[in-house]
Amino acid sequence: MAQIAIIGAGVAGLAAGRELVRSGHSVTIFEKSGSAGGRVATQRVGGFAIDHGAQLVKAPTGRLQTLVEETGEADDLLGPVWIFDGDGRVNPGDPVFNVEPKWVWPGGNTALSRHLSRGLNIHLETAVATLRRAGTGYEVLDDGGGVEGAFAAVLLTAPAPQSAAILAASDIEASTRAELLAALAPARYRRCLSVALAYARRPELPWYAMVNIDRRHPIAWLACEHDKAGRAPHGHALLLAQMGPTWSEAHWEDLAKGTYGLGAAPLPEAAIEAHDLALALVGEDLGEPLWADAHRWRYALCDAPCGAAALEGRDGLYLAGDMERGQGRVHLAIESGWAAARRIMASLGREVYA
Numbered sequence: 251m252a253q254i255a256i257i258g259a260g261v262a263g264l265a266a267g268r269e270l271v272r273s274g275h276s277v278t279i280f281e282k283s284g285s286a287g288g289r290v291a292t293q294r295v296g297g298f299a300i301d302h303g304a305q306l307v308k309a310p311t312g313r314l315q316t317l318v319e320e321t322g323e324a325d326d327l328l329g330p331v332w333i334f335d336g337d338g339r340v341n342p343g344d345p346v347f348n349v350e351p352k353w354v355w356p357g358g359n360t361a362l363s364r365h366l367s368r369g370l371n372i373h374l375e376t377a378v379a380t381l382r383r384a385g386t387g388y389e390v391l392d393d394g395g396g397v398e399g400a401f402a403a404v405l406l407t408a409p410a411p412q413s414a415a416i417l418a419a420s421d422i423e424a425s426t427r428a429e430l431l432a433a434l435a436p437a438r439y440r441r442c443l444s445v446a447l448a449y450a451r452r453p454e455l456p457w458y459a460m461v462n463i464d465r466r467h468p469i470a471w472l473a474c475e476h477d478k479a480g481r482a483p484h485g486h487a488l489l490l491a492q493m494g495p496t497w498s499e500a501h502w503e504d505l506a507k508g509t510y511g512l513g514a515a516p517l518p519e520a521a522i523e524a525h526d527l528a529l530a531l532v533g534e535d536l537g538e539p540l541w542a543d544a545h546r547w548r549y550a551l552c553d554a555p556c557g558a559a560a561l562e563g564r565d566g567l568y569l570a571g572d573m574e575r576g577q578g579r580v581h582l583a584i585e586s587g588w589a590a591a592r593r594i595m596a597s598l599g600r601e602v603y604a
């Protein structure tokens with residue numbers, strides 16, 4: 251049994267952790283935020299539940315399908331995803347995309363990460379600052395001065411710039427650091443301001459969500475979250491506007507994470523703009539929003555993959571996450587975590603049996 255550290259309790263880190271624990275290793279996961287799931291995140295406001303990150307999950311392989319079934323409560327009940335362009339022209343889009351199951355969980359998609367977390371040793375609110383060579387392994391140092399380890403292997407799953415910051419500050423072999431930093435450098439992310447808007451009236455629409463295909467519209471993705479079970483009280487609407495990178499950058503400072511407009515407080519200009527843009531696409535007047543809830547994703551969706559060393563690991567240090575595939579998708583991040591666990595097990599096996 252080897253001691254293994256995983257940095258980040260997003261779905262990649264959790265999937266890798268489960269795999270390593272199942273094969274008999276001792277795994278410690280370090281997560282800087284107060285809950286597991288990373289970009290699979292559900293926020294609650296009154297009787298509403300908002301999936302500010304991943305909206306739906308695809309399961310195109312048998313193994314992913316089994317995982318979805320294991321959670322015991324996944325729903326594939328969503329209507330179609332339509333498309334719109336930069337001028338706001340809407341049409342039904344790709345029928346093939348729409349027949350693939352789109353998995354969601356009643357009350358919030360964090361049910362998936364809760365399932366993946368079960369039985370794992372996760373240190374929440376522990377931001378890893380650096381790693382330090384200790385014998386043949388590594389110690390993990392957090393930003394509160396805590397030191398854990400030594401670990402025979404460390405898997406970094408934080409988004410590429412955050413993993414790179416840890417490696418850059420670490421007391422590790424210079425060539426290992428240089429190779430891993432070079433592997434992380436190509437990864438690119440789009441920013442996203444996610445704006446949830448609650449209404450006292452529900453529209454009748456032929457789509458569950460709409461996606462902007464030419465990336466010219468201020469909104470990248472608009473969803474009727476009330477179509478998912480357990481997201482909005484009866485008769486109420488919950489629209490989620492995930493804003494494109496240009497709009498998000500321009501309004502980053504205007505909409506800090508939080509709920510606006512409760513108790514008749516005025517909404518910020520940026521939230522009113524998101525509401526106007528969303529209702530123009532909906533094509534129906536739902537009245538003024540009851541409130542708006544904003545979440546900021548600095549590293550939202552990965553657009554370009556990491557280099558080769560990310561796939562192999564170096565010197566007991568491994569990388570995983572959606573950055574490995576260069577596409578922001580939950581199922582790809584999970585598969586990346588599983589693959590990293592296999593590489594770690596193969597490498598530890600070689601050391602044990604050499």
Ligand SMILES: Cc1cc2nc3c(=O)[nH]c(=O)nc-3n(C[C@H](O)[C@H](O)[C@H](O)COP(=O)(O)OP(=O)(O)OC[C@H]3O[C@@H](n4cnc5c(N)ncnc54)[C@H](O)[C@@H]3O)c2cc1C
Binds near residue numbers: 412570
């Ligand atoms: C707005 C938005 C919409 C999306 N929509 C979809 C969708 O509909 N369908 C889909 O399949 N995918 C979607 N995605 C993408 C999907 O959510 C991600 O690809 C996936 O969740 C990435 O998982 P991960 O484990 O690789 O990374 P993350 O989820 O980012 O996990 C990394 C973890 O590392 C932690 N961390 C960072 N630094 C440190 C540190 N120093 N110490 C300790 N912990 C640290 C972070 O807090 C985080 O929990 C969306 C993402 C966003 C943001």
